[in-house]
Amino acid sequence: xxxxxxxxxxxxxxxxxxxxxxxxxxxxxxxxxxxxxxxxxxxxxxxxxxxxxxxxxxxxxxxxxxxxxxxxxxxxxxxxxxxxxxxxxxxxxxxxxxxxxxxxxxxxxxxxxxxxxxxxxxxxxxxxxxxxxxxxxxxxxxxxxxxxxxxxxxxxxxxxxxxxxxxxxxxxxxxxxxxxxxxxxxxxxxxxxxxxxxxxxxxxxxxxxxxxxxxxxxxxxxxxxxxxxxxxxxxxxxxxxxxxxxxxxxxxxxxxxxxxxxxxxxxxxxxxxxxxxxxxxxxxxxxxxxxxxxxxxxxxxxxxxxxxxxxxxxxxxxxxxxxxxxxxxxxxxxxxxxxxxxxxxxxxxxxxxxxxxxxxxxxxxxxxxxxxxxxxxxxxxxxxxxxxxxxxxxxxxxxxxxxxxxxxxxxxxxxxxxxxxxxxxxx
Ligand code: GDP
Ligand code: IMO
Ligand code: MG
Numbered sequence: 147x148x149x150x151x152x153x154x155x156x157x158x159x160x161x162x163x164x165x166x167x168x169x170x171x172x173x174x175x176x177x178x179x180x181x182x183x184x185x186x187x188x189x190x191x192x193x194x195x196x197x198x199x200x201x202x203x204x205x206x207x208x209x210x211x212x213x214x215x216x217x218x219x220x221x222x223x224x225x226x227x228x229x230x231x232x233x234x235x236x237x238x239x240x241x242x243x244x245x246x247x248x249x250x251x252x253x254x255x256x257x258x259x260x261x262x263x264x265x266x267x268x269x270x271x272x273x274x275x276x277x278x279x280x281x282x283x284x285x286x287x288x289x290x291x292x293x294x295x296x297x298x299x300x301x302x303x304x305x306x307x308x309x310x311x312x313x314x315x316x317x318x319x320x321x322x323x324x325x326x327x328x329x330x331x332x333x334x335x336x337x338x339x340x341x342x343x344x345x346x347x348x349x350x351x352x353x354x355x356x357x358x359x360x361x362x363x364x365x366x367x368x369x370x371x372x373x374x375x376x377x378x379x380x381x382x383x384x385x386x387x388x389x390x391x392x393x394x395x396x397x398x399x400x401x402x403x404x405x406x407x408x409x410x411x412x413x414x415x416x417x418x419x420x421x422x423x424x425x426x427x428x429x430x431x432x433x434x435x436x437x438x439x440x441x442x443x444x445x446x447x448x449x450x451x452x453x454x455x456x457x458x459x460x461x462x463x464x465x466x467x468x469x470x471x472x473x474x475x476x477x478x479x480x481x482x483x484x485x486x487x488x489x490x491x492x493x494x495x496x497x498x499x500x501x502x503x504x505x506x507x508x509x510x511x512x513x514x515x516x517x518x519x520x521x522x523x524x525x526x527x528x529x530x531x532x533x534x535x536x537x538x539x540x541x542x543x544x545x546x547x548x549x550x551x552x553x554x555x556x557x558x559x560x561x562x563x564x565x566x567x568x569x570x571x572x573x
Contacts, residue, residue: 165189188444219396382421
């Protein structure tokens with residue numbers, strides 16, 4: 147089948163390697179589209195010996211022939227967007243291939259302030275957000291009180307900002323924070339608006355026109371299925387829909403136009419921030435994994451929590467996303483283990499279940515039921531095909547396919563773009 151549009155989504159709790167695979171697939175595409183989230187994301191891409199970290203900018207930015215869209219479903223901090231653009235320009239990427247949706251909501255200074263204050267007051271019960279203002283910005287969007295990019299670049303912005311800031315400053319003061327100065331911050335926003343204007347456009351029309359002309363599109367998910375506001379362990383989630391449905395609402399492309407949905411899966415599990423994590427473990431092995439894979443947040447630098455691969459999570463993720471394929475990442479990190487554990491069910495209150503309950507109390511009582519598989523000792527970072535993998539690595543991949551009933555179409559054995567093996571072509 148000749149695919150035209152592919153959604154790349156995180157199948158776990160984020161940081162699965164979405165940036166790497168999006169960038170890899172983008173070489174065959176015409177558009178890369180971010181459809182939700184904001185600069186809470188941290189996507190790592192490595193090629194030609196250099197590592198790049200992107201937060202807001204789509205992972206196809208390095209190729210001038212690819213149109214990179216920041217979609218309407220995103221929440222965009224324009225100050226941070228410009229900083230990221232400046233940094234990329236310094237590294238030799240002109241960023242003339244960026245298109246920012248006029249419909250996207252803006253993350254304002256007060257959103258970041260409120261996010262941080264809220265987390266502080268929640269103490270032990272905090273969500274462990276990235277403090278980028280994501281939750282407060284999506285709250286305003288849903289409450290129909292947000293500022294959109296189209297407003298930011300309009301002449302009405304000063305009055306609109308003054309009105310919003312007045313109310314937010316009252317809230318900030320009540321929460322124990324320091325009110326934001328209107329005049330000083332307005333000057334910054336007016337400058338930012340001027341600089342961002344050339345990138346702002348009706349991306350919905352641009353993208354749909356491209357699709358009509360037969361152009362190829364990669365939708366780049368941020369976060370992951372278990373951080374989805376509807377499907378994750380609420381309230382320990384982000385405030386958007388990283389799952390595949392979000393690709394439609396967050397870009398203005400209808401579901402009938404989506405051809406393939408690739409779930410990016412880390413060969414084990416990680417999570418940053420609070421919330422239930424059934425297969426989490428902390429011992430010498432997890433410490434070793436953390437150091438070898440450098441499992442520290444791309445955005446917040448926090449150490450990531452480590453767990454075994456959870457196939458209950460993956461089955462759930464395959465279901466809610468409608469996965470048509472998997473890209474299995476960081477397989478190289480499992481080299482050198484005698485035994486690798488795979489969670490295939492949960493045991494809770496004396497019963498076995500293989501789904502994710504909505505009740506966090508119930509989920510917290512779930513004990514993972516493990517299948518133990520023999521590991522492999524070989525370094526696999528130079529492997530170029532499935533057949534070259536040690537037999538136990540092949541068995542690990544096949545077991546995942548069997549348990550989840552989705553084919554592993556791509557696997558990855560290192561951070562570099564070249565360390566990617568395609569078993570079945572996506573485009
Ligand atoms: P994203 O948020 O899903 O894009 O993922 P992150 O960039 O936050 O985290 C993934 C990390 O794993 C990054 O440091 C990548 O460079 C790295 N990475 C991706 N694929 C592989 C792989 O196959 N092997 C190894 N060792 N590292 C990888
Ligand atoms: P990428 O795209 C991993 C987590 C935070 C926190 C929760 C809510 O790089 O995979 P938020 O700031 O969104 O309100 O925080 O979600 N989180 C991520 N974890 N990867 C991410 O993005 C994340 N973005 C947010 O740690 O638990
Ligand atoms: Mg990340």
